[in-house]
Amino acid sequence: MVGTLRTFWLALAVTVALIAVPGGAASADPKPSNGTVASGRTAGADWSVTRRGQGDTWRVKLRLPQPVVFRAALPQIAVDGRVIGVAERAADGRTISLLTSNARVVKAKKVQLAWNGAVAGAGSQNYQASARTAQAAAPVGPVLEEDPAAPGPYGVERADYDLGDTAVRLAGLRGQAVEMRAAVYLPKGAEGARPVAVFLHGMHQFCYGKTTGTPAINWPCTKGMKPVPSYLGYESPAKALASHGYAVVSISANGVNATLDESAPDAGTQARGELVLAHLDQLRQWVSDSDSQLSGRLDLSNVGLMGHSRGGEGVVTAAALNSARPSPYGIRAVLPLAPTDFARNTLPGAAMAVILPYCDGDVSDQQGQHFYDDSRYAGKDNVLRTTLTMLGANHNFFNTEWTPATSKAGSFDDWGDKKDPVCGRKAPGRLSPKQQQAVGAAYLSGFFRLNLGDEQQFLPMFDGTNGRAKSAGQAVVYTQAQQPSASRTDLASFALPKASVTTSKAASYCAGAGNPPSKDKRLLPACAKSDGWSTDFPHWVPSYFAPDVPTTSVARLKWTTKTKPRTLVSIKASSPTAREALTFRAATLSSKAGLDVTVTDRSGAKATVSVAKVSNALSPLPRLQGSAKVIMQTVRIPLTSFKGVDPGAIAQVSFARASKTGDVVLADLALDTPSSVIGGPTALPAASIGDQIVFERNKSQRVRIPVNLSRPSSVPVVVNVDTNIMYGEGRVPAKWVKVTFPAGKTKAVAEIRMRGNRKAEPLARLDMTLSAPRNAIVGDPWGILTVYDDDTA
Template sequence: MRRLLAAALLAPLAATMLVTGTAQAAPAEVPDPLVNGSHEVSEAPYNLGDTAYTPPGFAKPVELAGQVYYPKDATKGPYPLVVFLHGRHSTCMSAPTGGNPSLAWPCTDGRLPIPSHLGYAYAARSLASHGYAVISISANGINAVDNSDAQYGMVARGHLTLKHLDLWRDWREQAGAPISQESVRSFDFGKVGLMGHSRGGEGIVRAVELNSQRPTPYAIKAILPLAPTDFHRRIPLNLPVGTLIPTCDGDLSDLQGVHYYDDARYTDANDIGVHSIFTVIGANHNYFNTNWTPSSGLAGAWDDWRSSNTSSQCHPSQSTRLSEEKQRDAGNGYLGSFFRHYLGGETAFAPLWRGEIGTPASIAATVLVSYHSPSVNNRRLDVNRFAAADSHQVNQLGGQVTLGGTLTTKLCGGTPSTADASCLNTKQSSRQREPHRGYGTLGVAAQRLVWGHISDTLSNTIPLAHQDIRKFAAVRFRAAVDFTDPANPAGVAQDLQVVVTDRAGGKATVPVSQFGKHLDYPHVPPGSADVIPHFLFHQVRVPLSAFTGVDLSRVDSVYLAFNKTPKGAIAVADLTFSD
């Protein structure tokens, strides 16, 4: 089953407090996501044994162990419940030095388990301070043998996640919990969120699928795959999915997690889920987990960025590479605000997650957010997906597409895996270079646009039936700058204008650079081979409020005007009006 059904519809949302984000244009205010909440936090370990549970279909038994973080005052609940699942890592280390990592389970000869599940304590404590219960679970037993499993342990990880929920649900009514029964009963099983890192990210996607097959499923309301694998191209639908992508991921250097967003966009016209992808520039794979980070001193902890190219933006010597602290601040701020918004109903975070503002000022990183709203309930109107060979002639609404001046266009990306389908001028087709490519399955089909004069345009006519766009908040499209094409001067950001016209001849023009850094030229290091840069799509969002002097109830066209730079080459996809 490729399409996954959430157990319940999204919960209604409610608003709360404020602090500023970085400016783009009249930015909305959101809470500072790094400020702790008012709840005093308690925590406790639990361990039912190294071989306490055998996931269905898995070859060996695994541990049932974890750490729970929760607000101390149970009377102020109920508290939404979030489960954290770590990824694949070494499982055992020498005692007492913490060295000599190995991949075995259970640990023998006096060796100790590596506590990967404790590496997210900073994020768990922060969430708990805001009124959430967090259970971070250990999956060492799966990691030890998952490469011998046909599903690489993904189904087992899903079963393990649900088993821990079963434990805590049972502890509400019977003895055995590591904390008071009053505290357990303050956990809200009607609002459950899941976060999974690396293979844990794919594991929580499987948990959603397995949960939907249960007679009495849990109310899983939101999931966050963090630097995730996507070996099997599962597509979670009908709930908010926020995928974190670190650009300096040396473990999953093909950034395959982008497909959770890409594949879900148009899979089901009735999908009620919100899909977001947030790209953290300069972050690696491991530093989101403190116990996988070299400063921890634990076995197996390392900087996964392995390139020796000191000119790479990902090399630790470069200012573009995030430190451990800055990376975790970004992870904590976006992870926490995601669950506080979509699980806890703090709608003050909506501008951040809709891409209306830049990175919050307290986070010393650049984070670019793409947001795909549901097509149901009039929240999104697709103008041009740029996904078909004739999408430079007719758009999704049946309107005419017109190329003006010297502009040329060519379909690229998508399913074909040949070099000819590359969106790059210099064919460098590879999973690392073009993460959005399909390679035999789904992928992002786009139009490669090349212009050579400031009069060049690409216009989409809006048919009469869709001329009133006042119910939407913004025009959006995804774009990526071709760093292999000399039409784009090295190191110089690209720019263009979005133009909206009405049926009375009114016209409003807005430069996209006014609203973010999404068309920045990627850092291209000289010297030895490097998987940086990636050809990554980022979403450009221009609020409709910026288009003054035009009648948004009688819109005739929306077009891209390439009059900000004399020449350029980009790929574009997903032109929409949305919330």
């Protein structure tokens, strides 16, 4: 991700002289350049729509009565109730704006702030089905004999450091200086270098106190203000790990938070990754310094990263940046906690556990699910991947400094609806702050002890067998798990039709959620209906910076009482190695559904198991504001459950309807045995997109965007390029381009079509995003297409 940084806000005006091309025709458009075409006031907020040049692009500006709250999700602007794009926040904190080619803004009657596709404060609660909102039953699993968060044999000592508010400059912030500050927790008296876990907090208010006459966005904090100590909010898991012999470094990222809206092209993602590596660089110096308190005490060849909120995307980025280094640190495990995923990055090589709080009122679309979905087959590796959906948990309360009653600065419950029967403050299934922090400590401690210390007793918490920690109490946690490749035999991903998979008329393949259906013939039909952005479908929610790139594709089984035959899909199977269980991911798109799974061996013996007897994956999740989220769970059926079948000679697996009606999605059918292998930096090449400069011309033309690999690959590499962020400049329509590098090749192009016109328009800088690579990692994902107009004004 080092290199040219893209313009974050699409088509920002650049104050340079336009180049006039001889022969260009002047536009006869009667509307004045930069003229206001609509304006008004909505709920105390002033707004305007202003035309940009003579072309079909408008700036929509909204000034709110109060500053926009700092949170992980990016602010959006909705026109007449429909979100049109991500907005830029001005330095005053109250004004947001965007550029769009969506002509509906010309006739705007209302302009409002929105988050995650929903208008802020729209009051969309619907409790008509409150009888069906009861807390779901916890997956059945053993309580572990050892609790990962229980105090260990070591005392805990601190070795905090603070090098000042402007100690390091980050390329991801265009050289902006930020703080180098961290809390360090060490096992007292432990001999030798210890495994290191680095914690990175996310987007939150960065200064607190009283001041007047200063901008809302400012770093360092102005007189009368103090930095919010967000980095001190993870003390419980830090102490638990340190007491068991691990070193924990929790770093401050207030400077990134304070400057990203004005300086960062990617909402601070690259800067957060760079900040993590800058701290590791500093720690390496101290480890080598015999006079340092940290001398010889940290093992930087055995590192784990936890990132909360935007920090989750930051630590995934740090792992990718680290892998591209000549001498990378040994980053072996990454835990994104309630993360954002604005650009569809992938994480091959390192063990991963994504935590999705079901009552997340900030990243309410659970977009972090993409880290799991996109990394499953991103490259050949041998690590355990997990997603943990935690019912009753919100976004903020994992951090005590983001929790009322324990924070020094201001904080709040991000799930704002107090009366919600599932996530409201008094809902039976809602976790209290202490309960949520206990769950977080258990899973953070267990994850790093498993993946840095190879403490296999904690494997059941992450491998899909639903092991539970005593300190997590009655928390309900649903699991998705993909075992390491060495202990897994993949039978069918259900991403696309396959010769070994036979489907009935009731089975199809789908991806995404939308209405109406896409006109792009390359895309599969939508799995569910959605009027734009929806928080109900984490697997299929569009990415902020790559909204046109296809999301997770699955098999959809939809049947009624008239559906024939009873068998919906069957899969030819073979396993050269005996495995322990048959596994797949599943969820229901409607009411509770029933499926029977039949396994047949090579001798013809067969046996059937009902999914309902081993999993509640086909029961709807609790309803939030009138609808239930669709999040797949791993269904795990021990092969010993298929009585009379030879588990080492499986020949076929089939799914048949076991209820009158049903609408189910399936993914990732495999035979596996639970295991955990220590990961490490991947050796895959890095894929990067370049910039391009073109003259508009009056006719359509093909534009070739360079895409490069850092080194040749022995297998083909596939990357996805998106030519804009959700809304374009008009001349370049939203476009998804799939780019393939043949084995051994390092150069390719993404070809897009650009429309020409005879209207005089300002210089345009259009964003391009490279995302979701396969057999590669993300290098520099941001490209800029600069378009010079050839029409005189």
